[in-house]
Amino acid sequence: MNKLLQTLCAAVLGAGIATAAAAAEPIKVGAVLSVTGPAAFLGDPELKTLQLYVDKINKAGGVLGRPLQLVQYDDGSDAGKANSFGKRLIDDDKVDVLVGGTTTGSTMSMVPLAEKAGVPFVSLAGAVVIVEPVKKWVFKTPHTDRMAAEKVFEDMKKRGFTKVALFSETSGFGQSGKKETEAMAAKMGITLVANETYGAKDTDMSPQLTNIKNTAGVQAMFVFGLGQGPAIVNKNARQIGLAVPIYHAHGVASDEFIKLSGAAAEGIRLPAAALLVADKLPANDVQKPVVVAYAKAYRERYKEDVSSFGGHAYDGLMLAVDAIKRAGGTDKAKVRDALEATKGYVGTGGKVNMSPTDHMGLDLTAFRMLEIKNGDWVLIN
């Protein structure tokens, strides 16, 4: 009994003892990721990727002769916890650079901390608000929902569709996507003739789909969601005989999505990063060597398929490492300036050209339009 209490006390006190630094002054990379909770499917590959590449870089001699040290905490998909761990990384662990913030909420809760303390912060979350308006210390690697909407509408217009039904999820990803899609539709001359939503945990979307089916003049449907919901939408749409072409957002870009949708996946289009079709890229594609190497390394170590989310973490780490190299050290202001001056970095997400007004640095070419044919991805030009 007393033993138990002693152990407990020791565990509580353990919080006070920071991990001792190694002799060769490591470069500390701090990460707050959503490894558990609803966003775990994003955070898990991100963490695995960071661990994989920190090991790889250290085996190859580190950065500027110093080893990398990854300090990571799991926020359990809770933005409040992310805020607390952000403080811990900045004030207690004294990290040199922050990579992470799996969700937009987690990122935004840490933005004020990074801005106040002056720590370069590369976020792995999607929404536009992270880099718009531009924040001095904050950068991000993933494509935005606005770009996804633009890419999809571009393809729709090529096929002559202008009357579109939008079907979005009530999650953070879906709601932000809905807002951006509505704004983009107005800009690109697309009419949203139907605008429905579904809950992330819904198991049947037939009522909303029936509404869409009964709306006159729908030429195509754009679904903005994550995880299982969009796959259920595909199945329900086929069941009720909704025959219009279906587009999805970049959030479902994984092989799992095809498996979940089964036969209903046939003919569906979506924008995705090059990583998903690494082997199918033409040999002269600048991204080909990067994405093939990443996919190979990830599969070898973890025996599972790559997702674009892990790719975002790869880009985040590599951008930071690249900036530290160019800054010649870990002086935070210099690393920030180097990050902002990133030009022509080729990552899994695309070609990155940062500027003082653009802290993401990706353009529409970073997205590839894919179609699912015979249960596999096909590149559309």
Add this chain to the structure above:
Amino acid sequence: MKRQRGLFVLAAVLLLLPLALPNAFYYDIVIRMMINAVVVLGLNLLMGFAGQISLGHAGFFGIGAYAAAILPTRYGWHPLAAMLGGALLTAALAALVARPIFRLRGHYLAMATLGLGIIIAIVLKNEGAYTGGPDGMAVPALGLFGFALDGEKQWYWVFAANLLFSVWACRNLVDSPFGRALRALHGSEIAAQVVGVDVARYKAAIFVFSAFFASIMGSLSADYVGFVTPNVADFFHSIELVTMVVVGGMASIFGSVVGAVLLTALPQALATLEGWETVTFGAILMLFMIFLPRGLVPTLAARCWRSR
């Protein structure tokens, strides 16, 4: 004087603690402990003393937090007015639902409060136009007489004063006729009724009071963190609060504080276990339930008493 000894010890600890805190992160942890401690104090009045359960307290906390975010940002209220407005709204809501809810007992009462908490969480998540949706929204800084509260060190004293006052108030409340009536209805509702306690009114009053507490702390914590997400009103947050009450000790004022301190520190202490933190956390809670079923403070107090 002897009665107040615990209070003096707590005051001394709070006064000396900053000397032992090396940086802002530790201040942050202690502040989070104090926030939880005050909410748990209020909840313990309801659970430990009056014997009623609430699985929806995070919902009240959430209303307070969002009041601090929405009213100043969208309607230009002063943050202090927003805090009071949120607390009054919460109290009104609690009073409204108290009568029908407290007709229920046991599991049914738990279910009803659970439902209430979840409904509040859903509203906060889905009314994106006001609440910013699942991604949450920023909270403007709390200014006091033209002096903006900034940084953990200033906030520490705000929350420390708050905690001391709450402990003092709760102790007085428990020892008042009101507190004795609560304990009477915990013991036996029928007996309490027989000796003239208006059971329904007392239950409603303590429920409203503890919801009010939770809302104030929700507003303060939102002002402190500077950002709110619907997670604050989450079902799991409610469970966390109930767990703090149970681990610390039902019907124990200092138990509430100890429970909050322990369960706020544990996740941080375990955070470096990489993947095993949830398992370890669960195991520790199970051990508590098996070996200290009455909670930490009451069990240890009883043990000290016996050995004397």
